[in-house]
Amino acid sequence: MPRTAEAKQRLREEQREHILEAAKHVFARKGLAATVDDVAIHAGVSHGLAYRYFANKEAIFFAIIKQALQAPSADLQRVLDMPGTPGERLKWLLSAFVESRRHPETFLLLDQVLSSQTVPNELRELVRKRSQDLQSVLRQLIIEGQETFEVAAGDPDQLVRAIFAYVDGIPRWALYDPEHYQEHFPDADIFLRLLQP
Amino acid sequence: MPRTAEAKQRLREEQREHILEAAKHVFARKGLAATVDDVAIHAGVSHGLAYRYFANKEAIFFAIIKQALQAPSADLQRVLDMPGTPGERLKWLLSAFVESRRHPETFLLLDQVLSSQTVPNELRELVRKRSQDLQSVLRQLIIEGQETFEVAAGDPDQLVRAIFAYVDGIPRWALYDPEHYQEHFPDADIFLRLLQP
Incomplete structure (x- = not known):
């Protein structure tokens, strides 16, 4: 059964949310010295997947703060x-x-x-x-x-x-x-x- | 009039105290990224004088904490x-x-x-x-x-x-x-x- 566009969209949002949640913990401990790789490892996702959602660590940090x-x-x-x-x-x-x-x-x-x-x-x-x-x-x-x-x-x-x-x-x-x-x-x-x- | 040993000792203590006081402000703002030079500049003393009292910035930091x-x-x-x-x-x-x-x-x-x-x-x-x-x-x-x-x-x-x-x-x-x-x-x-x- 092919995924609908809506289901794909939901999956993307969930993945993004999951990466953000991991990033909160990583940045809270390491501050801005943390890297996108640190976040990907903590989230258990590939380096490439993290970059699909966020251009760089500043973008992740910004997204967390806006949410906060x-x-x-x-x-x-x-x-x-x-x-x-x-x-x-x-x-x-x-x-x-x-x-x-x-x-x-x-x-x-x-x-x-x-x-x-x-x-x-x-x-x-x-x-x-x-x-x-x-x-x-x-x-x-x-x-x-x-x-x-x-x-x-x-x-x-x-x-x-x-x-x-x-x-x-x-x-x-x-x-x-x-x-x-x-x-x-x-x-x-x-x-x-x-x-x- | 030559300085007595006691007066010299007092001067040394005052200088050390003055450098420590400046270091408190510098470390409070910059954290451990601060350097001995930053401290010397803030204290208005030469690089060499700061090093006469403290071997490195870790020694300054340690002295401040002990005092605190x-x-x-x-x-x-x-x-x-x-x-x-x-x-x-x-x-x-x-x-x-x-x-x-x-x-x-x-x-x-x-x-x-x-x-x-x-x-x-x-x-x-x-x-x-x-x-x-x-x-x-x-x-x-x-x-x-x-x-x-x-x-x-x-x-x-x-x-x-x-x-x-x-x-x-x-x-x-x-x-x-x-x-x-x-x-x-x-x-x-x-x-x-x-x-x-």
């Missing part, structure tokens, strides 16, 4: 449309932040984009812009939550920074002690105490 | 000798943690030691051991603080991880947005809410 930015965008849109008090929406968003860090790979890549001097400017600006969008929404919810006395009083910008410090710090442990990353992963409840009046 | 580990050791000893309830001692230690991050350079270097695969094993083990000592003291104080109801109930290991996530995350902002690092630096009070019952 979709999840927080969806969370942001959802929190803006959501019913509930500012404090409730903030708690939902912060819980989503923490839970997503149970898979640290993409966050380690975002960290590399923001901290490395060898990443293309275009990519860094994309990540920085998205981070600023997140910060604005957080800041707004914090101010509204302070007005309803659901969030501790004080400089909202400091609290934004504290929240980001926490969620940026969690994935470092996947580098420091990868074997025990899932063990003792801190529940969102602990994180939410940062808001507590 | 002294401050938390002193804090640890002080907190063990300190009067007060477990909650009070814990708050003192955590405030010291946060305040020390106002100068992020050495913490970025410690991060590199723990996360890079190119750092000598001996150095990584030294930093890891010190981190484990800190974790043990924190864990013990948390358990004692839970018994006196000064610290929120729950898995002490998760709280240790949360505390480290926070203090490991703060210095990332010196890489992401160095211009605004001191602005909106989060007060220790925010951090201490992580303990709040």
Whole structure:
């Protein structure tokens, strides 16, 4: 039975996705020193197949980052449309932040984009812009939550920074002690105490 | 007037200290890709003078890390000798943690030691051991603080991880947005809410 065009298309998408998933792990460990070959080996595919989907390692890296930015965008849109008090929406968003860090790979890549001097400017600006969008929404919810006395009083910008410090710090442990990353992963409840009046 | 041996010795120590201070900034930005020349330029001293104090860049890096580990050791000893309830001692230690991050350079270097695969094993083990000592003291104080109801109930290991996530995350902002690092630096009070019952 010949494959339909649709089935072929689906297979291509699955292969591309599989290569991207492998690439996340490879880049998270090796940074931009990783090669297309490293990715192909980790994905268990041939060198040639990897190159059929991606022209070079920069293209792979770019695709991962673009994908990594979709999840927080969806969370942001959802929190803006959501019913509930500012404090409730903030708690939902912060819980989503923490839970997503149970898979640290993409966050380690975002960290590399923001901290490395060898990443293309275009990519860094994309990540920085998205981070600023997140910060604005957080800041707004914090101010509204302070007005309803659901969030501790004080400089909202400091609290934004504290929240980001926490969620940026969690994935470092996947580098420091990868074997025990899932063990003792801190529940969102602990994180939410940062808001507590 | 000829310099006494003592004055010469003091001058040597000051020069060495000055080179180390410059090296902290250079390594924090460039990682192990930094060279002795980069350090000499940043310190405003000659190539030859830098080499009089340090055989190679590994020796500089090692000296910085050894120095960086002294401050938390002193804090640890002080907190063990300190009067007060477990909650009070814990708050003192955590405030010291946060305040020390106002100068992020050495913490970025410690991060590199723990996360890079190119750092000598001996150095990584030294930093890891010190981190484990800190974790043990924190864990013990948390358990004692839970018994006196000064610290929120729950898995002490998760709280240790949360505390480290926070203090490991703060210095990332010196890489992401160095211009605004001191602005909106989060007060220790925010951090201490992580303990709040």
